Amino acid sequence: MSPDYQPFLQSRKRGWCPAEMARPPLLDATISAGPIQPRYALLINPFYPKDPIASFGKHVLTPTLALISFAATTPEHWEVQYWDENLLDGRPPFAPMPEVVGITVHLTFANRAFELADWYRSRGSKVVLGGLHVMSCPTECAPHADALAVGDGVQLWPRILADAEAGCLRTNYTATYESDYRQDPVPRRSILPRKSFLTTTSLIATRGCHNRCAFCYVATEGLRMPYRMRDPGQIAAEFEADRQPYAVFVDNNLGSNRAYLRELCQALRPLNKIWSAAVSIDVTDDPNLIRIMALAGCTGVFVGFESLTDENLADARKKTPKASDYARRVRMLHENGIQVNGSFVLGFDHDRKDVFTRTANWIEENRLECATFHILTPYPATPLFRQMETEGRLLHRDWVLYDTAHAVFRPKNMSPEELEQGYAWMYQHLFSHVSIWRRRPVDWLAVAPYLVGSYLYKRSNRFWRLLIKHHLVHAAWRPLVELTRIRHVRFRKELAASETQKSPGAAVVAAGV
Ligand code: B12
Numbered sequence: 001m002s003p004d005y006q007p008f009l010q011s012r013k014r015g016w017c018p019a020e021m022a023r024p025p026l027l028d029a030t031i032s033a034g035p036i037q038p039r040y041a042l043l044i045n046p047f048y049p050k051d052p053i054a055s056f057g058k059h060v061l062t063p064t065l066a067l068i069s070f071a072a073t074t075p076e077h078w079e080v081q082y083w084d085e086n087l088l089d090g091r092p093p094f095a096p097m098p099e100v101v102g103i104t105v106h107l108t109f110a111n112r113a114f115e116l117a118d119w120y121r122s123r124g125s126k127v128v129l130g131g132l133h134v135m136s137c138p139t140e141c142a143p144h145a146d147a148l149a150v151g152d153g154v155q156l157w158p159r160i161l162a163d164a165e166a167g168c169l170r171t172n173y174t175a176t177y178e179s180d181y182r183q184d185p186v187p188r189r190s191i192l193p194r195k196s197f198l199t200t201t202s203l204i205a206t207r208g209c210h211n212r213c214a215f216c217y218v219a220t221e222g223l224r225m226p227y228r229m230r231d232p233g234q235i236a237a238e239f240e241a242d243r244q245p246y247a248v249f250v251d252n253n254l255g256s257n258r259a260y261l262r263e264l265c266q267a268l269r270p271l272n273k274i275w276s277a278a279v280s281i282d283v284t285d286d287p288n289l290i291r292i293m294a295l296a297g298c299t300g301v302f303v304g305f306e307s308l309t310d311e312n313l314a315d316a317r318k319k320t321p322k323a324s325d326y327a328r329r330v331r332m333l334h335e336n337g338i339q340v341n342g343s344f345v346l347g348f349d350h351d352r353k354d355v356f357t358r359t360a361n362w363i364e365e366n367r368l369e370c371a372t373f374h375i376l377t378p379y380p381a382t383p384l385f386r387q388m389e390t391e392g393r394l395l396h397r398d399w400v401l402y403d404t405a406h407a408v409f410r411p412k413n414m415s416p417e418e419l420e421q422g423y424a425w426m427y428q429h430l431f432s433h434v435s436i437w438r439r440r441p442v443d444w445l446a447v448a449p450y451l452v453g454s455y456l457y458k459r460s461n462r463f464w465r466l467l468i469k470h471h472l473v474h475a476a477w478r479p480l481v482e483l484t485r486i487r488h489v490r491f492r493k494e495l496a497a498s499e500t501q502k503s504p505g506a507a508v509v510a511a512g513v
């Protein structure tokens with residue numbers, strides 16, 4: 001095992017975690033270089049360790065679009081294969097050896113990406129690294145790559161392959177995020193292993209965000225990502241073409257431009273399908289838009305509340321309503337049958353040791369169906385990172401631990417250990433029988449599907465591992481998802497007929513990623 005995974009494993013004593021969820025498959029050094037297959041490109045989503053106290057299900061809810069978005073620009077005379085190491089299928093393919101290997105790099109799996117890159121390069125493949133970590137730390141990535149792709153892969157990939165083919169690959173390729181987003185091709189979903197995801201329909205309608213929170217990758221130095229939108233009709237057509245009942249929007253914030261979201265909902269409504277998306281809570285400024293979202297099939301939203309303390313939100317430069325108004329806004333979503341998966345960041349400068357119980361109580365009082373917790377993490381090249389670095393508060397630069405499940409900086413009002421313990425307590429508490437029960441929907445008819453969803457999603461990691469290992473994720477969930485869709489279509493008819501709706505239809509799928 002690579003020593004890079006040791007600190008991670010040592011710190012993971014908090015739940016059941018089989019080896020294959022904690023460490024990647026071995027890259028056998030004794031495998032010798034086979035013949036290179038010309039015009040064959042392999043795209044790899046590297047392994048990252050899973051947090052055993054959170055749900056393993058989250059990782060196979062829907063695929064990342066990082067690779068399949070630009071795979072769509074591969075010229076026809078090239079063969080392209082997709083490999084996601086998190087699907088537990090062992091080491092990535094090597095016979096025949098690809099001519100080009102494209103790897104997406106995030107900071108938490110940068111070490112694994114480098115291991116893979118070194119392994120393929122030493123056997124003759126040309127390795128191209130791209131993704132968020134290449135953008136924020138290019139000099140760290142460069143020694144492991146034949147070429148770095150900084151920025152939008154959709155623009156870069158065809159250039160890279162053309163140069164590889166002509167034998168003149170350059171070491172650096174850069175592109176902005178400012179092209180006309182409507183010109184992008186449809187992501188190439190045909191290369192995804194359909195059986196391995198709850199739904200293969202990850203959709204992305206917009207890029208960017210109207211906020212620029214100091215801790216978010218959107219605020220990375222030098223990154224210009226204006227809010228760009230695809231045509232609503234393009235998105236509806238993609239959803240229809242993938243033949244799945246349920247889609248997950250992976251947009252940073254689908255609610256950044258409300259006029260656009262309204263148009264998108266109009267395009268989605270006739271499909272009679274269901275979807276979830278990340279939105280910021282200010283989307284509830286317009287109650288009519290919430291109703292329109294529900295009528296268009298929105299069953300859940302992933303909301304970055306981040307904190308219940310206004311001073312923390314101000315420090316993070318998040319433009320958001322007052323935390324005291326969050327409860328009313330959550331009620332509005334619930335009244336329209338939209339489940340709320342709240343995302344909370346722990347360890348801000350105004351957080352004291354009571355933040356854990358206070359946040360957990362609020363989640364229960366407001367019956368959030370699901371909640372996701374993140375320890376505040378300064379991503380390199382963000383304003384938060386600079387601040388922590390200047391204040392001498394960073395504990396280390398061991399990126400594998402920058403996974404929002406570890407304290408990597410010195411918090412103001414508690415110790416790093418207390419922060420990690422509080423974070424672990426929050427998951428254990430919110431996934432407990434008693435808390436799941438306290439958060440049941442008000443409407444009794446919605447309680448059974450809520451309980452099924454909660455128990456399968458939150459308390460079944462052994463089951464998830466089996467499903468993933470045996471490619472049964474899709475087969476096991478499809479009937480439940482279809483049932484949710486049918487219930488939701490019925491609910492929408494009632495909602496359309498009534499002025500306001502007070503008896504929401506519950507979903508068994510968790511909202512958002
Ligand atoms: C889907 C998703 C997931 C999925 C799948 C993740 C996976 N890697 O398989 C799930 C739910 C499992 C997940 C989990 C987590 N995620 Co996540 N996730 C996303 C999300 C919402 C969408 C990703 C996506 O499809 N983007 C759209 C694609 C098209 O954009 P892109 O990735 O930037 O790719 C483009 C370019 O970068 C470039 N490119 C990328 N790779 C390559 C490679 C080559 C060769 C080339 C040429 C180009 C290229 O071309 C692409 C087209 O322009 C993003 C937010 C977002 N909207 O991006 C967060 C995000 C990536 N996740 C994040 C985090 C923190 C996590 C977690 C650590 C959170 C947690 N504690 O649970 C976990 C753990 C996963 C991990 N260790 O990486 C952060 C990462 C921050 C950072 N600086 O690294 C993000 C940015 C969210 C945020 N706003 O903070 N996630």
Ligand code: SF4
Pocket residue numbers: 209210211212213216217218219252253280304318
């Ligand atoms: S609202 Fe969300 S996506 Fe937008 S900058 Fe803030 S954290 Fe990032």
